[in-house]
Amino acid sequence: MSPSNIVQIVPTLDFQPRALTDHIYSAFVQDEIPFFNRQFSLTLGSKFGHNNYNGFDVQPSARLLWNRTPRQSFWASVARAVRTPSRIDEDLQLTDYAATTNQPVFYRIEGNHQFRSEKLIAYETGFRTLVTPSFYLDLAVFYNNYHDVYSFQVGTPFVENTPPPVHTVIPLLTSNGIRGTTKGFEVTPDWKPTSWWELKTSYSHLEMSMKMVREAMTPPSTGMRDQAHGTKW
Secondary structure, three states: OEEEEOOOOOOOEEEOOOEEEEOEEEEEEEEEEEEOOOOEEEEEEEEEEEEOOOEEEEEEEEEEEEEEEOOEEEEEEEEEEEEOOOHHHHHEEEEEEEEEOOOEEEEEEEOOOOOOOEEEEEEEEEEEEEEEOOEEEEEEEEEEEEEEEEEEEEOOOEEEOOOOOOEEEEEEEEEEEEEEEEEEEEEEEEEEEEOOEEEEOOEEEEEEEEEEOHHHOOOOOOOOOOHHHOOOO
16 A cells, blocks of 8 residues: 655646545466476466556566576576556656747646556577586577557647636646567677686677557547546536
């Protein structure tokens, strides 16, 4: 349980509602299952969580390890991870000056009470080998699939007369409008030429492909916000 009570100091920065208590619960279970005389090992686990923003989330994972020889091992894993919403995603109201035409124009970042958890499915595989008694080499390859990633959608502009003067507001609505993938590899050598001297280095390669989701291109109506929080746009 985490209570918060926001006192607005800067007129352009606010949270609605200002008083809110977060209820966050989590648990984790994991088990390692060896087989074939411990040459193989399967590790299964999951994190379970519940919060007052989007309810229940599960983050399972599985990892398989193959000790091919005492000097060489291979592994592979798959896991699901989430980033749960926060007050910044749902309750933030941040206004900033944009331009002056016939009347002042402002941008306003508006939280979204329908914001969902950002989701990731991660796949990894790799091996580790003892090339010489003093030289290890690790190689890992990964592929990540992202859904419901944080983004902004431009809402329908509207006019406000409070505070004066009359001004136009362009809402920027937080949403889950991006999905995509990342892939790459990492090489990590580890050399220990003496008992008191160890050299480590690594090389990583990352390719990223992210795009806006077609169904998220049209922002939600700016007519009224979640009535449970008693605030309007």
